[in-house]
Structures are given as structure tokens and as C-alpha cells.
Amino acid sequence: MVLDLLAPFAAQLQKPTLAFLFGGMALAALGSRLEIPEPVYRFIVVLLMLKIGLGAGISLREANPAEIALPALIAVVLGIAIVLLGRVTLARAPGIAPADGMATAGLFGAVSASTLAAAMVMLEADDMTYEAWVPALYPFMDIPALLTAIVLAQMARGGTVRIGAILADSARGAAVSALGLGLVLGIVARPDAVHAEFYEPLFRGLLTILMLVMGMEAWSRLAELRHSAHAHAAYALTAPLVHGALGFGLGYGAHLATGFSAGGVVLLAVMAASSSDISGPPTLRAAIPQANPAAYLGASTSLGTPMALLTIPLWMALAQVVM
Structure with missing residues (x-):
């Protein structure tokens, strides 16, 4: 079983998605x-x-x-559970300010658009099918996680919790807005041709540029992480594995209950393992101003995102072994 897991993992490291990530890190390291x-x-x-x-x-x-209901519920539960887990671990670690811990947990409970896109490309390259609606689970995990982190941080300070304002701010984020617009247009309009002829051919090429940028940014933010507590680094390295395993386990339960696909289980695990890189940071910066951006952005971008990307082959291999 170990060999069955390692072989696909090693093969994925050579494919463009992760290769461009490492290329970006190498460029930044070389100045x-x-x-x-x-x-x-x-x-x-x-x-x-x-x-x-x-x-x-x-x-x-x-x-x-009926097929969507259980995975959507699981996505909501995962977003909230990951933040609550961060509250009792990172937020209570020695030397960690509670606001910093909650902001970091909020980012790791939310979803990375780029990591999700990378997982989709890797699944398609390996002919591992998934329900096309699975990416629409993004806001079901993203918004509850950010909302939970902000509410808990504001309650700890004794401030007024304005859930409506938090929801509106999260929904206005660039990634969630674009996803939501595409979702609505896909349902009520007939964009099949423009999707197939314009968006689909661009998808893989644009993703490699995104991975290159993320690699360079991850390396540059390592300096910020050095100034925060080591607990943030330990959390950022272990959280993608723990959260992804939680997502994989719940997704596998949905597979047994409803026939949820192996690719769907992998994408659910990837969303749980990822940390928000688009919608989360500006939302948390505005809602938890007392939190140190160097702590939560450094943990998420410099270590959390590369770790989440590296776990994608692991979830793929695990799905092939157990499913």
C-alpha cells in the first residue's frame, strides 16, 4: 500500500502544476x-x-x-470544524495571541481557489472523474469558516457580532463573486459554447502562471513567518494533512452513503486541506484588525499553500487504493 501511494505522488511532482510552483520558489530563492x-x-x-x-x-x-445535499452539508461542517479545531490548538498555544490564532484558523478553514483549480487539472490529467458540480461546494466551506473565525474573535474581545455584515463582505470577495456569477450563468443561461471554446483551453495555461506566482510569493513570505511564533509554522505544516484527512474521511462516508465519486472525495479533501489565498485575507484584515497579518498570511502562503498542493497526489493515491 505504501508503494501504491508513493508512485503516483512522485509522478505528480513532475507534472506542470507542481513543477511551476517549485519553479517560482526557485526563482525567488535565486533573487x-x-x-x-x-x-x-x-x-x-x-x-x-x-x-x-x-x-x-x-x-x-x-x-x-438529493446528490448534492450531503456533500454540501459536509462542506459546511468541515469549514466550521477546522476553525473550531484551530481555536483549541493554535489559538491556545503558548506565545500565540488569540486574535492571530483565530485569523490563521479562519484562513485554513476557508478554501484556496488556486489549490482547487490545481486539483481539478491533476484529476483530469489522470482521468479521475468527479461530479462537475463539486467545485460549487467552495462557498459552502469558505463562508462558514470565515464567519466562524470572525464571530469567535469578536466574542473573545467582547465586541458586537454583525453576522449579516460578515456574510455580505465574504460574498463580495473576488473569488466567491466570480464563482457565484459563473454558477448562476451556467444554470440560467446557455454558456456551454463559450465555456468550451474560451475558458476550457485557457484553464491549464493560466493555472501554471498562477502556480509560478504562488511559488515566488510563498518563498518571499518565509521571512514574515520567521518573526512569528514557531507554533504558526508547526500548524501550517501539519494542518493541511489533518484537515485533508478529515475531509477525505467525511467524503468517503458520502461515497458509501450516496455513491459520491472518488474524484469528488479528493476535491473535498483538497478544499479542506487548502487555506484561503484570495477571499480570506482582505475579509479577515477588515474584520479582525487586531490580528497580525505577518502571522496568518505567512503561515498560510509560505507553508500552508505549498503543503496543501503537495497533498493532492496523496489524496489521489489514497482514493485509488481504498476506492
């Missing part, structure tokens, strides 16, 4: 002046999330609501 402008990065994220939303919306037109 390269290569830069991808921030507006270009944001534009790529919007295109990727529109593509994911359109694909999910098109599939939801014909989907059975």
Missing part, C-alpha cells in the same frame, strides 16, 4: 527580478473561478438535488 503584476494575478484568478463556476452551473442544470 530573480521576474514579476507578475498584481492586476494580472487577480485577473487570472477571476478567469479561473468563472470557468469553475460556469462548469459547475452547467452540470447543476441536470443534477439531482
